[in-house]
Amino acid sequence: ARRGYWWYPQGGEALHPVAYTVSAPQDARCWMPCFDEPWDKADSGCSFAVTAPQGHAVAANGLLADTVHAGGAVTWRWVEDRPIATYLMAFHVSPYAHWSDTAVTTADDSVPLAYYVWPEDSASSRAVFDAVPEMLGHYDSLFGPYPFAKYGMAAVAPFMFGGMENQGMTTIHRGWITGNDQYGIAHELSHMWWGDLVTCGTWADIWLNEGFASYCEAVYFERRTGNPPGQYMAATFGSAMTGNALSHPIYDPPMALIYDYSMEYAKGAWVLHMLRGVMGDTLFFPMLRAYRDSFAYRTAVTADLRRFAERHCGQPLGWFFDQWVMRAGHPTLSAVVYHRTHPDSLAAIVRLGQTSTTGDAYVLPLVLACNTAAGISRRMPVRDSLPFQEWTVADTLPIQGLLVDPDNWVLKALVTQRPQLKRVVKGLYQLTPVWDRFAADPAGVAGYNVYRSFSTSGPFVRVNATIVDDTMYADTGLTAGVMHYYAMTAVCGADTCCETAFSNITGQKPLGVAGDPGSPGPPIGASLQRNSPNPFRQATTFAFDVPAAGPVRLALYNVAGQRVRTLVDGTLPAGRHSVRWDGRDDRGRRAAAGVYCCRLAAGGAAPTLLVQLVR
Known part of the structure; x- marks a missing residue:
């Protein structure tokens, strides 16, 4: 099979004749005599003298020293004077259009940019490569000075890869120009620091090249969009949780898998992202610069990165590297969230169960965030390291949702558990929601609450007077032919004022004579009359009937x-009663304008009606 040196005549993907080298990982030996190992760099660099037909251009490592014309051919001599690994040595030959640009570094130095593309792509390449100066300047500000005399790209097709980070002269697939692949371009550019300047010492450490460059895509995304890198x-x-990453650690992969995307690229990127999350930006980026300075134009291995990370953050990181670099797989978190509904909604309980693809426990620095009407208003850092843990979070605003790791700083599969409503069984003037027992909480639940509405968008009102300890509930005295929608919640076993978010919503119509309010059904224990006035501004009065003395709640x-x-x-005794609502809540505060549901619970019945408060 052909290896190392590739030549294609014009035809198919090759719009023009093209020749180039691809030496990664160990194919440089196929086109030149060399000791083809990543740790054995050519300390004095390399030079190329490539003779090509007139009208062709040659692009290679380093700077162009001279061109010599002889007959119908031209010899191009390129010289790279910095140390270089053999797999990063490369040249390209084709009838290229060549154009140049300049990037300005943090120190106000200029870096020449050289691009070699086919004439058909010259105009579009200018738009695609327009962001390269910004990319280079951003990486320069984070990782230290750009390390080589120039940066260039040569486009080819056909090509087995998307890009190859040859030192100072990246090979890219022509499709990156026609497809405007900005993040592929950012990936290869970042290799000039991570892979070319600091090269993996062995192929066991290939993630130090590919994981770093993949994470630099997220770093550039952060710069380009202003959004957090976790997005x-x-x-x-996400492929870090699939494929070979499930069975192989990113360290020391089989040689056939050193360029496996799920392992070395995707999971390798997550490792850098999580290390940044553990250290924080004020320690992470200075650590990278120190690591770069110490191994510039040389090679490094995984133990070197760990040593520098520990030195800069001042704590052992064996737990981190062991579980993420030396171990296959990832953790899965099962989250059960209970929201407090009485006397307020300012607190929530989260219970996390942890399993993993290998059975090993992970230490996970997580953030629990309270989502309110004002957005995420509070973040609470926690450390998850056990098969089951519980935390209570509180806020000054009503909690509408609780988020686990909202900014995606941890690689994990996360399943937020909710009860499931299986079906609603229709009967004569009644409906019976049926659900599965909620087994997701290993601590157990106190029971369930059932909610009903006449619309999938609500409002939903609780219909059971006491917590249901069964997996069904008969809602009686309903109007036949009218669609009723149900959802249910699981009630926390430790605090019955807390319940999960709603299950799925399921609707059904009761049997009976359409429009009949349910007189043939089981006797209704109480009735609630329409309030007056409705709508109201200041106050309204509710009248209700209780057929027998007993406990009554109207809320x-x-x-x-x-x-x-x-x-x-x-x-209350049997008979008709009335009560006035002044439009205030239980704390005496003015309730907001809107629709409210009045619910009467008495004698086993729970009639409801809608009330509108206007301001």
Whole structure:
């Protein structure tokens, strides 16, 4: 099979005749005599003298020293004077159009940029390569000075890879120009620091090349968009939890897998991202610069990176490198979140179960974030390291949701558990929601609450007077032919004021004579009359009937199903009663304008009606 040197006549993908070398990982020996190991750099650099037909151009490492014309041919001499690994030596020959640009570094130095593309791509390449000066300047500011005399790219096709980071002269697939692959270009450019300047000492450490460059895509995304890098990580490198990454660690992969995307690229990028999360930016980037300075134009291995990381953060990181670099797989988190609904919604309980693809426990520095109407208002750092852990979080604003690792700083599979409503069984003037027992919480639940609405968008009102300890609930006295929608929650076993978010929503219509309010069904224990006035501004009055003496509760709920005001909570005699609501909540504060649900619980029945408060 052909290796190392590739030549294609014009035809198919090759719009023009093209020849080039691809030496990674150990194919330089196929086109030149050399000791082809990454740790044995050519200390004095290399030079090329390539003779090509007139009208062709040669692009290679280093700077162009001279060209010599003889007959119908031209000899191009390129000289790279910096140490270089054999697999990074390369040249390209084709009838290229050549154009140049300049990047300015943090120190205000100029770096020449040289591009070799086919004439058909000359105009489009200018738009695609336009961001390279910004990329180079950004990496220069984070990682230290750009290390070579120039940076260039030569486009070829056909090509087995997307790009190859030859020192100072990257080979890219022509499709990156036609497809405008900015992050592929950023990836290869970052290799000039991570792979070319600091080269992996052995192929066992290949993730120091590919994981670093892949993470630099996220670093550039952060610069380009202003968004946190975790967005790019989650969207781009999810394959770190698939394929060979499940069975092989990123350190010391089989030689056939050293360029495996799931392992060395995707998971390698996650390792750098998580190390940044553990250290923080004020330590992480100075550590990278010190690591770069110490191994510039030389090679480094995984133990070197760990040593520098520990030195800069001042703590042992064996736990981190052992679980992420030396071990295959990833953790899976199962989250059960209970929201407090009484007396307020300012707290939540999160219970995390942890398993992994290998059975080993992970130490996970996580953040729990409270999501409120104002967005994420509070973040609480926690350390998850056990098969099961529980935390309580609180906020000054009502908690609408609780997020685990909202900024994606940790590689994990995360499943947020909710109860599942299986079906709603229709009966004569009644409906019976049926669900599976909620087994996701190993600590157990106290029972369940059932909610009903006439619309999938709510408001949903609780229909059970007491917590249901079964996996079904008969909702009686309903109007036939009217669609009723149900959702249910699981109630926390440790605190019955806390329940999960709603299950899925399922609807059904009761049987019976359409429009009949349910008189043939089981007797209704109490009735709730329409309030007056409705809508109202200052106050409204509710009338209700209790057929027998007993406990009665009359309460108002907002559209989120949260109790706002309890008007009656005690024992009443049989008969008609009335109560006035002044539009305030249980704390005496003015309730917000909107639709509220009034619910009466008495004698086993739970009639409801909607109330509108205007301001």
